[in-house]
Amino acid sequence: MATSPNSPTLRSWIDIPPHHDFPIQNLPFGVFFTERRGPRLAVAIGDYALDLYALSQYGFFEDLAELGDAQPRVFRRRSLNGFLRLGRPAWRAVRQRVSELLRHDNHSLRDHEEAVRECLVRQRDVQMLRPVKPNNYTDFYSSIEHATNVGIMFRDPANALLPNWRHIPIGYHGRTSSIVVSGTDIRRPNGQRKGPDEALPTFGPSRQLDFELEMAFVVGQTTQLGQPVPIEQAEDHIFGLCLFNDWSARDLQSWEYVPLGPFLGKNFGSSVAPWVVTLDALEPFRVAGPVQEPMPLPYLQLPGAHNFDVHLEVALRPEGGQETTISRSNFGLMYWSMAQQLAHHASNGCNLEAGDLYASGTISGTTPDSLGSMLELAWRGTRPIPLADGSERKFIQDGDTVTMRGYAEKDGVRIGFGEVSGKVLPAL
């Protein structure tokens, strides 16, 4: 039997420092572009991207029946979508094969100088693309700490959580066109703002630009319209996870969101990390979520550990300045699990499509330094966040770069998510 690609004892012949985000146990998927190669699907290993198209051209996937006749062309697309549509057996077969090829005791790629030169490219030499072309993007609201904080600030501290919140994994549809890959600048949006003391709205640059620390899961299996997904099968539809920054203009949002939800306060841009960590790689990091009280309805019940222990942090760097870590949170805290989110989403027959993104909602912890947005960290502007350069922030300023990072770690193995980063440009 083949060794599990997750085994902590695996070592690669590629030199990877300890605690690196991308050891041989991780093998996240992404898409890069170079002038010479065009777009290529790839797996991250250490500081390298392993070009799956090139690997395929050298015949290393030739015997993988799971790929059918889709290879090699499925590996030179501008998104993972086509690969995702091949299904879980194909994802697993490729990850297993890549794991074998990268093991220190496997010489088939290692000793093939030309193939190594062609297949392994330094990540710093390529442009990473958005990993999927999302046909649909849903943003959930599944952190009880975040929902409570927002309720305290904007509604009633005594009844911070709305009556539906503990029954429904609340979510809403977001905009796909403006989802950009990490490293893309974000233009501060203009929009209508009306403060509580102002009689009329005005139009101009948002004064309350914010980030939201989120994780997004990528759906890998398309379902039929009208067909729900039983919660026991929900995780089978999930390919993997990536870091996600749901930029938010709080002033635009608070004026526009009643009664149909967030719109221009969100859709000017969302940033996604380039590497998607497979759910398979995260298997060792399952943890139970919080106890749910009341018990959810049967279609949302799933015994067992369906959260994932992923450390998260947010750093802010002013233009030309140094970085300050302003929040540390954990994905394991989520009240509603991904399985519950997915089962709920499909419970009315809504069809899921390969490449869809489903974001968690802001992931806030229980302490003041573990909150997932500036809104909460600076508590609606009342307790400014100190930065290393001596300045402080209530919201994000022009020139600021926000970077989110995340990893799971155990037995000396780190399954890292890389980062999602974006710099804010002044409004037009």
Add this chain to the structure above:
Amino acid sequence: MATSPNSPTLRSWIDIPPHHDFPIQNLPFGVFFTERRGPRLAVAIGDYALDLYALSQYGFFEDLAELGDAQPRVFRRRSLNGFLRLGRPAWRAVRQRVSELLRHDNHSLRDHEEAVRECLVRQRDVQMLRPVKPNNYTDFYSSIEHATNVGIMFRDPANALLPNWRHIPIGYHGRTSSIVVSGTDIRRPNGQRKGPDEALPTFGPSRQLDFELEMAFVVGQTTQLGQPVPIEQAEDHIFGLCLFNDWSARDLQSWEYVPLGPFLGKNFGSSVAPWVVTLDALEPFRVAGPVQEPMPLPYLQLPGAHNFDVHLEVALRPEGGQETTISRSNFGLMYWSMAQQLAHHASNGCNLEAGDLYASGTISGTTPDSLGSMLELAWRGTRPIPLADGSERKFIQDGDTVTMRGYAEKDGVRIGFGEVSGKVLPAL
């Protein structure tokens, strides 16, 4: 100078009865499929679909420089998207050429027996597809009558319109995966329902299934992220319009929608008509919208007539029974115009993509028989709608077929939209 394709004096050599939806002045675009041909872009003329790929193969578009090297392949796609991306000059050139070829005094196609046989297919012999592949779908809420009615029923009759409504063309993102073409059955959704007198929600079939009478516009031009669209240019981005039914499960919606908006109450299915009527064909039907008070902010100001006088109606047919027209409304009533919706949508830099759908929101008139949803027509179940077969309806029952039709008419010329129709199947 070429005769305008809109001229009321134009006649076709194809036999088209008076008041037909698709005279030579209309020429709406769609996509059909047959086993032999595969997918084909087409223009509706009378009871026929004119196969644009076949026309192109016979060389009828050969001299249209506006098509570049995209023809003929752009005409055998499964959606209009590729054609839309060619831009307005290409849309106009094709419509102008088709108009010329179909004129009673033009013999170039008419006398080419083989080409006529190959290019003209009866609509009843083909399967119509969803006309666009929408990467993004936004639903607005732009009828003041509808927003007021909902406010009266669910909030405060004395303050039915929320404070932001007259300042912002309120909208939210919808689900693209579940948008289906007219004729596709709609499965009644299951979901969480909690009545005001119930302590806890239950999961089961929606008891308040509804339609929403809407029009959707198709965006034909992709814009850059970060770049707004000045309102003077907004209509240049609009390719055309089609009928749209935004099916809604009112009980699911009312329990879930606070604070992030409609979700599973809407995303189980939306129906779109197969034919997209160009904005060019609607030029003669411009009307001024209602006076806007207060004056909107400058980025939403556009003098002139930017509404369109389109008669709309909704009919309901029980299983095996006869049809009853239950509502007659008009698209010209919209408080916010499409130009305002589009300019608002892009005002924060949100990028638009060719093929996007932007629905109007429910189009309700001022009289009890002109309301655009069952919710309003039966006033939350308090005044059931009588049907021709003696039965009545508070909401939609299993087996009911809802059909929406629309047309603009003047000088003996009808620019019709065909219909959008869907039958409701019982919940799983």
